[in-house]
Amino acid sequence: MTAKLIQGYEVVIGFETHAQLATASKIFSRASTAFGAPPNTQASAIDLALPGTLPVMNKKAVEYAIKLGLALGSDIAHESVFARKNYFYPDLPHGYQISQFDKPVVQGGEVSFYLESGKGADASREKKTVRLVRAHLEADAGKSLHEDFIGMSGIDLNRAGTALLEIVTEPDMRSSEEAVAYARELHKLVTWIGICDGNMQEGSFRCDANVSVRKPGQPLGTRREIKNLNSFKSMQQAIDYEIRWQIEQIEDGHKIVQATVLFNPDTGETRAMRTKEDAADYRYFPDPDLPPLVIAAEWIDQVRAQMPELPRAMAARFVEQYGLPEYDATTLTQSQAMAAYFEDAAGACGQPKLASNWVMGEISRRLNAEEIGIEQARVGSQQLAALIARIHDGTISNNAARQVFDALWNGEGADAAARGEGRDVDALIEAKGLKQMQDTGALEAIVDEVIAANPGNVEQYRAGKDKAFNALVGQVMKASRGKANPQQVNALLKGRLD
Known part of the structure; x- marks a missing residue:
């Protein structure tokens, strides 16, 4: 499918995503990474850049990088190098960030997902693939607090030194919808394999969108980078605004200047923060305090053996094992918890398509309405299985089943043991007189x-x-x-x- 044009312009988007790794301590120190501690209580001498301190690599962070590389089909470098990225900012005590430049730990790979468009009879799904350039390990900076002080800014170094994986794509996306679908898929993957908790509000999964426009067939336009997008809704709003702004500037005869911009969700607009630096401005050079990171093939094999079944593989198995449509299988593998719930219910009732319909329908509707995850669902998988079994054997109708489901969700039924086994379903059917006529x-x-x-x-x-x-x-x-x-x-x- 050809790219959608906006006012005759093609949109080009690339992403840089910072995934905060779920390590208990920081990438080069033993300081805690727990969120919410009082300011500057989780910054060690290493994080504060005190003289004489030396960084020591966190092995778990490297393991998580290997996991990501395996999940993305990337090449994992057997030897990679840490470099100093030099720039001054008050929340960067060293005066440089320890990152990776020309020899990152994860190289190449791709993220595939389905882009849905239209509704009803016009609905369609197109498979998209975004190529990855690299994913590299680095230490996070601290945080500047501008709103909490009058006439000055505060610095909180609790986050300084937290382990990050920066995941960089090729400029393969052609719309804000495609960009958000990519971000959702990457978010699902990093949480699925357990390397990141994915909490966007706490900054665990931050996306930077590089956006440019061009006439079809022309060279890439000048990009502007929208920093620190921390919700999927803001992501789409920011990219859409930036696209319109750039087109208006070009149509009015202005040149686009490469810049870093911030998105204000209150106004729905982006604003320039600073002109965008290139790699040469950061004066990268190998960090003399850190030897090359060497990853043995045996270590990669050990991590591979411990990897969970990945979403795409699980979806394919659901199609093969349970006879589900590809759409159902993809939806049910949005999280490990949802997939496990479905498999428990389908295995217990022996009706996988009915189980799929209920999980994607009534269960998901309730979860969305209450803004909770399936882990907090008030109808257990065994209860759902028992309910589906009674529909299938003709004991109750679909309408009666919804009445039973409502009662279960609202806490009616037997004791906890009975709920766990689904025995309260029969008790509710009997108590409410919902059995279908057998005479x-x-x-x-x-x-x-x-x-x-x-x-x-x-x-x-x-x-x-x-x-x-x-x-x-x-x-x-x-x-x-x-x-x-x-x-x-x-x-x-x-x-x-x-």
């Missing part, structure tokens, strides 16, 4: 009464009007107080009318 003779009598009482609908149905048949079904369901099996009602009515 065929009684149902046949109701059908006969409805036919006799509705000659007009009978005549219309025989004249070819399907709506009249649905009206008769509704009358039978009403007369049975909703306890008749709809499939059985359909069969009995057709048997008498056809």
Whole structure:
């Protein structure tokens, strides 16, 4: 599919994502990385750049880099080098950042995802792949606090030295929707393999978007980098605004100047923070305090053996093992917790497609409404399995099942042990009198009464009007107080009318 043009311009987007690694201590010191501590209480002598201190590499951070490389299909460098990235800022005690430059630990790789567009009959899904340039280890800077002080700024060095992986893409994305879909997929991957908690509000997953525009077939335009996008909503708003701004500038005869910009979610606008530096401005050189990072092939093999099943592989297995559509499989593997919930329910009830429908439908609707994860779902996987089993064996109708689900979600039912085994489902069905009619003779009598009482609908149905048949079904369901099996009602009515 060709790239969508905006006012005749092609949009070009590349990403740099800082994933804070889920290590207990910092990348070059033993200081804690716990979030929320009082300012400057988690900064060691190394983080403060006191004279005579030397950095020591955090082995777990390297392991996490290897994990990411394996998950992305990247090359993992057997030897990589740390470099000093020189710049001055008050929250950078050393006067340089320890990073990697020409020899990063993770090289190449790709992220694939589906981009959805349209709705209803016009809905479509297109597979997209974004190539990665590299992912390199580095130490985070501290944090400047501008809003908490009048006439001055505060410096909190708790974050200084926290382990980061900066993941850099090629400029492969062509719309804000594609950029957000990429970011969501990368976010899912780093949390799935357990290297990052993904908390965007706490700064654990920060995205910088490099945005430029050009006429089709022209060289790449001058880019502007939108820094520290910490929500998917802000990400799309910021990129859309930046695209419009750049096009307006070019159409008015102005040149785009390479710059770093910030997005203000209150105004919905970006503003220039500083002119954008190039690599030469940072005067990179190998850090003399750190030897080359050497990763043995045996270590990579050990990490590979401990890797969880990745989302794409799991989705493919769901299609093969459970016969699910690819859409279902992709949706159910948005998180390990959701995938595990589905597999527990599907395994217990033996109806994977019904389990998928309920997880993607009623369960997801409740979770979204209450803004909670599936780990906090108030209907357990075994309860859902028991409910689906009662739908499948004809004990209850779909409408009755929703009533039982509502009751379960609202805390009705048996004790905790019964809930864990799904035994409270049967108890609720019994207590609420929701069992479908099992007495065929009684149902046949109701059908006969409805036919006799509705000659007009009978005549219309025989004249070819399907709506009249649905009206008769509704009358039978009403007369049975909703306890008749709809499939059985359909069969009995057709048997008498056809």
